[in-house]
Structure formats: structure tokens, C-alpha cells
Amino acid sequence: DGGITQSPKYLFRKEGQNVTLSCEQNLNHDAMYWYRQDPGQGLRLIYYSQIVNDFQKGDIAEGYSVSREKKESFPLTVTSAQKNPTAFYLCASRRLRGAGSQPQHFGDGTRLSIL
Amino acid sequence: DQQVKQNSPSLSVQEGRISILNCDYTNSMFDYFLWYKKYPAEGPTFLISISSIKDKNEDGRFTVFLNKSAKHLSLHIVPSQPGDSAVYFCAASALRGGATNKLIFGTGTLLAVQP
Numbered sequence: 001d002g003g004i005t006q007s008p009k010y011l012f013r014k015e016g017q018n019v020t021l022s023c024e025q026n027l028n029h030d031a032m033y034w035y036r037q038d039p040g041q042g043l044r045l046i047y048y049s050q051i052v053n054d055f056q057k058g059d060i061a062e063g064y065s066v067s068r069e070k071k072e073s074f075p076l077t078v079t080s081a082q083k084n085p086t087a088f089y090l091c092a093s094r095r096l097r098g099a100g101s102q103p104q105h106f107g108d109g110t111r112l113s114i115l
Numbered sequence: 116d117q118q119v120k121q122n123s124p125s126l127s128v129q130e131g132r133i134s135i136l137n138c139d140y141t142n143s144m145f146d147y148f149l150w151y152k153k154y155p156a157e158g159p160t161f162l163i164s165i166s167s168i169k170d171k172n173e174d175g176r177f178t179v180f181l182n183k184s185a186k187h188l189s190l191h192i193v194p195s196q197p198g199d200s201a202v203y204f205c206a207a208s209a210l211r212g213g214a215t216n217k218l219i220f221g222t223g224t225l226l227a228v229q230p
Binding site for chain 2: 004006009035040041042043044045048058090092103104105106107108109111
């Protein structure tokens with residue numbers, strides 16, 4: 001089955017630690033995205049990538065870093081510089097080539113909590 | 116500045132009746148609109164979309180209406196079923212700006228369908 005896999009589902013971090021969230025897709029999608037959801041808020045874009053070895057900052061990139069070494073993978077690192085990292089993190093992907101508009105498809109998310 | 120607004124945080128509807136979820140936007144550059152459905156601790160699932168060249172798009176029990184002059188869209192679910200109970204997010208993007216497909220999300224409406 002094709003899809004987007006995020007791991008782990010739950011993650012705990014001590015203050016001052018960096019932590020990396022995994023996102024893998026086997027949909028052969030070109031673009032990948034990371035969002036953050038906080039209670040009572042919509043999804044906010046952290047980083048996105050349209051092609052391997054290239055990525056762009058979203059609206060709330062401070063304290064986060066990403067890499068895109070393979071088309072299938074787009075890991076997100078939450079660094080110690082992110083002052084309020086507790087949130088639900090969602091990864092998405094989208095096919096760019098082909099006619100018409102294509103929706104983004106989402107993984108099931110990783111909930112990050114500070115110990 | 117919230118570019119996509121869902122002013123009703125919650126909505127309760129009887130099974131079999133119509134559910135109407137509303138969304139307003141402020142950016143006139145938006146030309147592609149989507150609705151996502153989200154269950155707790157899961158990623159959003161794409162439901163239906165509409166391009167600004169249309170004013171209606173229908174898919175089974177789901178219909179999205181777009182009123183460009185009012186910068187308003189709505190999602191109609193008929194008939195509503197208990198399994199439709201979830202948070203519904205409206206999202207918008209400006210595809211004319213390129214293939215970035217940055218989605219701007221509303222804050223969501225929690226729909227509860229009562230048996």
C-alpha cells in the first residue's frame with residue numbers, strides 16, 4: 001500500500017535535546033511538507049521541499065531543520081532553539097508533475113512532548 | 116493575520132440531516148480550495164477540492180460551494196452520518212504563484228453527528 005509513514009507516533013524530549021522526526025513516502029511524490037498543529041489552531045507550515053537536495057522555509061521555521069537527501073524521505077529535526085516544541089507534527093507530500101491541481105496527502109503525525 | 120477563517124469551532128447535527136461547514140478567506144490570490152477531515156491523533160484526510168474557475172464541486176455526499184465575490188466557501192454533507200464526526204479543515208492556496216502549493220489552513224470546525 002502506498003502512503004506516508006511518520007515515526008515514532010509519540011516522542012518525548014528532554015529540554016536542551018535535539019530530536020529528529022521521520023517521514024517516509026512511497027507515493028513517488030515530488031514535494032514534501034512539514035506542518036505543526038497546536039490545540040485550537042490550524043496547521044502551520046514549517047518547511048517544504050519540491051526536489052531532492054532543496055528545501056524552503058515555511059512560516060514558522062525557526063528552531064527547526066530539515067534535509068532531503070532522497071525523494072522518499074524528509075526528516076525534521078526539532079532543535080533546542082525551538083522554545084515551544086510540544087505539538088502534533090504532520091508530514092505531507094504531493095505530486096507536482098501532471099495536469100491539474102493535486103492535493104497534499106498527510107501522514108498520521110508524531111506527537112512531541114517535553115519531559 | 117488569519118487569511119483563512121472558520122468562525123464556527125463546533126457544529127452539532129442530527130444523523131440524516133445536512134451539515135454545512137463554512138469558511139471565509141481574505142486573500143484574493145487564492146484560487147484553489149480544499150477540505151480535509153481529521154480524526155484525533157491521525158493526519159488529515161483529503162475530502163474534496165474546488166478551483167476558482169468553478170462555483171460547485173460534488174463528490175457523493177460531499178459538495179463544496181465557492182462564492183468568489185464574497186470570498187466564502189462551504190462544505191455540505193448530505194445525509195450526515197455518525198462516522199462523519201471529526202474536525203474539518205478548510206485550506207487555500209494560490210496556484211498561480213507557482214507549484215509551491217503552500218496551503219493556508221483554517222482553525223477547523225468540530226462536527227458532531229448525533230445518532
